[in-house]
Each structure stands twice: as structure tokens, then as C-alpha cells.
Amino acid sequence: MQHAQSETRYTLFIGTKNFSSWSLRAWLAARMAGMPFSEVVIPLRQPETKSAILRHSPSGKIPLLVIESTNGKQLVWDSLAICESVAERFPAAQLWPDDPAARGEARSISAEMHSGFPELRTALPMDIVARNKPGVLTETVQAQVARILGLWELALTQFGGGGGFLFGRFSIADAFYAPVVTRFVTHGIELPPRQQAYAERVLALPPMREWAAAAREERGERSE
Ligand SMILES: N[C@@H](CCC(=O)N[C@@H](CS)C(=O)NCC(=O)O)C(=O)O
Numbered sequence: 001m002q003h004a005q006s007e008t009r010y011t012l013f014i015g016t017k018n019f020s021s022w023s024l025r026a027w028l029a030a031r032m033a034g035m036p037f038s039e040v041v042i043p044l045r046q047p048e049t050k051s052a053i054l055r056h057s058p059s060g061k062i063p064l065l066v067i068e069s070t071n072g073k074q075l076v077w078d079s080l081a082i083c084e085s086v087a088e089r090f091p092a093a094q095l096w097p098d099d100p101a102a103r104g105e106a107r108s109i110s111a112e113m114h115s116g117f118p119e120l121r122t123a124l125p126m127d128i129v130a131r132n133k134p135g136v137l138t139e140t141v142q143a144q145v146a147r148i149l150g151l152w153e154l155a156l157t158q159f160g161g162g163g164g165f166l167f168g169r170f171s172i173a174d175a176f177y178a179p180v181v182t183r184f185v186t187h188g189i190e191l192p193p194r195q196q197a198y199a200e201r202v203l204a205l206p207p208m209r210e211w212a213a214a215a216r217e218e219r220g221e222r223s224e
Helices: 021-032 049-054 079-089 100-115 118-123 139-160 172-186 193-204 206-218
Strands: 009-015 038-042 064-069 072-077
Touching (some): 021 079, 021 172, 079 100, 079 172, 100 172, 139 172, 193 206
Antiparallel strands (some): 009 064
């Protein structure tokens, strides 16, 4: 279904909801910003996945945001670039903190997630419906888990205030760590109380519940 918003039309190409952590980040930021968009899900891990993505996304990766207006068609690819475009086009959503110090930190921790934690991403893949027994983590992965919990602690203490999210109200930083929250649940990583409470707030966001329900449906499981 296409949504029309004045003369601009947004289409977000994403991957299988159970697995596609980069897609979740862009999709969640778009939903939290109230952006009207159509979504196209391209199933991942299929023989035809690459060619299906390449039909739309020259980078060969998703997420991809297609913006169509009277000015023509614009492609925005890569999760962080999409989040930035959403923030720019929907300023009322205030997807970055107002305070420059908080904004600098929110951008830094989002960028650190975007470009980092490769061992954690391999050892603890996103699989929203799975519940795995906690396994033995390498020292590198343990250090990366500790780094993330430390980043959350710092942001919640310095900037979280009463809002409950890393920088008070929901921001792109929360979108960037939302898949990590699901990974901790899937892989049975125990969290300290403050981080656990934060994780629960992220999972309780209506769009997160909607995404998780869709992931269960993809896997042929009944939604809650
Ligand atoms: N840096 C990119 C990474 C995108 C990415 O790796 N997407 C995966 C899905 S989560 C993908 O397109 N995989 C399909 C493939 O590589 O064939 C971003 O932040 O958007």
C-alpha cells in the first residue's frame, strides 16, 4: 500500500524482519518520526536475494529509502544515512538531542555501532524469534558487550534524565541499539538492572512490538 504525503512518496526496502538488523534501525527511526512510507520486504538468505536487492539498491544492500517527488526520484542507502534523512525531513520528531553535547555523544555512539562490534555481531546474530542458551563468549565479545553496557550507562546517567531513553526522548541512538537489545534477549545475555530496564523500554515501543510480531509471522509463529 502506498501512502501519499503531499507530493512526496517514501518507500523503504528492508530485509527479512527476523534477521535484518540494519533494516530495523532505519525502519524504527522512520516509524518513530511518523514518516508515512510503504515498505518492501526482500527475503534474505535466498539464492535470489542479491539480484532482488540489486534491482533496487545499487549498493547491493538494504535498507534503502526511495524518495519520489515532483523533483524526481532520490535513493538514500545505508541505515545511518537513512536515519539522517528522516531526521532532516521530519524535524518535529527531534530524532537527535537538542543539546550539542548530548547530540555529539548520540552521534558518536550511533557511529560506533554502525562501524564497530563486528565480533559481537557475528557471535550474537539478530534472530528475534529464537531463544538460545547462553553460550561461552570470547574475551573480545565479552569486552564488546561490556563496552555497549558502559555506553548505555553513561548516556542514561548523563543525558537520559526522566525520558527513559539513552538521551531522554527517543533518538537515532536508540534506533541503532534496538537490534542489540533483541540480540541480548535472544542469546540470554544478562543485563544490570538499569540496562535491563532500558532494554525493556525499547522492546515495549509499539513499533518494536509490531516488528517482532511480523518477525514471528514470517517464521510461521502466532503473534502474541
Ligand atoms: N552498512 C550498511 C549495512 C547493510 C547490510 O549489511 N544489510 C544486509 C541486511 S541486514 C544486506 O543487505 N544483506 C544482503 C546481502 O549482503 O546480500 C547499513 O548500515 O545499512
